[in-house]
Amino acid sequence: MNPTVPLGNTPSRPEKATEVSGLTSLFAKPWVRAFMALIVILLIGMIFNANGTFFRWSAHRDMLRQTSVFGILATAMTLVVITGGIDLGVGSIVAAVAVIYSTFLMALPVPFSAASTILFCLAVGAVFGVWNGFLIGKFKFQAFIATLAMMTFARGFAKYISGGRKVMNAIFFPDGTFKYNPVFPEITDWLNSRILGNNIAIVTIIMLCCMFIGWVVLSRLVWGRYIYSIGGNEEAARLSGVPILATKMLTYGLSGFFCAVAGICQAAQEYQGDPEAGTGYELTAIGMVVIGGTSLAGGRGSIGLTLIGVLTMGYLVKILSLNAVAESTRLMVTGAIIVIAVLFQSSRRK
C-alpha cells in the first residue's frame, strides 16, 4: 500500500501526485483536506475547552461512544454514495431493528436467545437493504425514491411492532396493566459497557469493525472495484461486464446490514427499543460522508475519509455540548461548519 495514503484512496481515480511537488501535492490529497477540517475543529475544542475538560480522555471516550451509531451509518452511507446512490432509509432501519431487538429480548413472555435475536435483526436489515438494491438495480428506481419509500415503510414497521410505544423491560397485558422484569439481557449490558481498562466503549469497537469491513470491500475486493466503476460511469461499467444488479443488491444489502448493527447498538445503549429512534440520522450520516470528502456524485471517496468526517462531526457535537451551547446556536454553527468543511474539499474538483 502506498504509505502516503494510509487511509485508502480511490482505486479507480488515483491522484496524479507526481505532476506537482511538495506542499502543493500534499494538499491535493483528499485525506489531507479532510484532516484540515478536523484540525480546525480540534483547535476550536482546545480554545473552548470547558475549563480543561476537553483535555481529559473521558471527553474523547464519550465522544467516540456517542458518535459510534452515526459512524456505522456513515460507513453504510459511504458504500452506497460511491455507487452514485443514497440511502435515506438508514435511520428508520435503526428504529425497526432497535424495536425488534428489544421485543425479542425483553418484551416477550419467553425471550429469544441473544444469538438468535442478533442474527434475526441483522437478517432483517440486510433484507431491507437488498430490497432497496433490487428496486434500484432491477426497476431503475432512483435511489432517492426507493430509499425514501424504505424510510417511510421501516418507520411504520417499527411503530407497528411496538404499538407506537417504547419497548422496554415492561411486559404489557391486554388489559393495559404491565409487569416489570428487573433484569436486563446480558448482551445489552455487554454492548453498553467499555473495555481496555474502561477506556473505550464496545460500540466504538463495533464501529471500527464495520469500517474495517467497509474498507476491505472497497479496497481489497473485486466488489469494491465494481462499486467505484458503477459510481463513476454506470453505462461504461455495464458495457465492460460489471454485474450492475448484483452489485447494487449486495451493496445496499451491506448498507442495511450495517444499519441493523447500528440499531442493535442504539437499543442496547438505551436499554429499550424506541420506534422514534434514528429520526434524522440519515442526514447526519450523509453530512459525515460529505465532510470527509466522498463525492455525492459517486465514483469517488473512501471509508478512511468517512472516518475523518465522523470524527469531525463527532468532535463538533461534543465541543458544543461541553460548552452547553443552546440548541438554536448549535444548529447554526453546525450548518456553517458543513459549508467550511466542504469548501476545504471543493478546489480539488476544479
Place this chain on the structure above:
Amino acid sequence: MKKLCLLLGLLLIGQAVFGLQAGEKKWRVGFSQCNLGEPWRANMYEDLKREVAKYANEIELIHKDAQNDTSVQQAQIREFINDFEAGNLDILLVSPKEAAPFTPIIGEAFQAGLPVFVIDREILSDQYTTFIGGDNTVIGLAAGKWTAEKFNGKGALGVELQGLSTVTAAQERGSGFHEGIKGSDIKIIFQVDMKWLEPDARQEMESALSRFPKIDFVYAHNDPGAHGAYLAAQAVGREKEIAFLGVDALPHEGVSYVKQGILSATFLYPSGMDLAIEHVMKLKRGEKVPKRIMLATKAYDKEHPDGVTIGEPVVTW
C-alpha cells in the same frame, strides 16, 4: 354477492333491534387527537378509553388521530362538525396540534352549537366550552420545591436538561423549577437542551460529568431525559451520588423508574381525561361546566411510589 347483502341486512336489523333496546340515546363523543404517535398521547388515549368505559351505556367514543398533520386535523374537525349537523355527534373533544390554525375552526364548531372541550393545548380565543390542561409552571414549581426541601442548606449543585429552550413547555418547566428553588443555596451549574430525547440527554450528561466532579441532582424536563442522564452516570459509577428528577410520570416510564430506584422523583403531566369525561357527563345531564380547568400535578418518589397530589386543580368559571 347475495350472501353479502343478506349478511349486511341482518346486521342492520340486529343493530336496529339492539338500538331500540338500549333505550335512552347515547351521546356520541368525538375526539380529535393531534398525534397518537407520542407516548404521552398514547397514554392519554388509554386513559380516555378507560374513562369512557365507565359510562359505556351513556356515551360512545369516536376517535380520530391526525398523525401530527395540521391540515389533516383541520379536516377531521370539519368532519366532526358535519357529523354534528347531521345529528350524529353530541360533543367534541379537541387536542389541537397548535393554537393559531385551529382557532377559527374550533370557533366555528362552537358557534354552530357543538359543545367543544379543548384539551392540553390552548387556542387564541374563548370560542369553546371548556379548556382542560396541565400547567407546566406548576409542575416545574413542584419539582423545584421538592429539590429545595431535599437539598437546601447543603450547597447542592444541579444539572438542568431542558427539553428545548425555544419551546414554551420547556421554558415553563424551567421557570417554575427556578421559582421553586429560589431562596435556597441550590445552584444550577450546567443547563443545556436535550431535545426531549434520551440519547441526547445521555450525551449532554456525559459532558456535565466530564466537566464537574460534584453533581448532586439532575432535573430533566421529561422522564426519558432523566433516564438518559442516569445511564450516563451509571457508566462512570456516579449514579448513586446523584438524584435524578423527571417530568411526565407515564406509568411504564417515569413511575416505574421511580419504583425501580432509577429516578428519585417524577412529576405528573396529567392527561386530564378523568375530568374531561366527568364534565362531558355533567353537560349531558344539563349541568353547567367551568370555562377553564388547570390540572394539579402529582409527585412520585420513594415515599410515595403511587403518587401524591400536589395542590388542587384551578377552576375558572
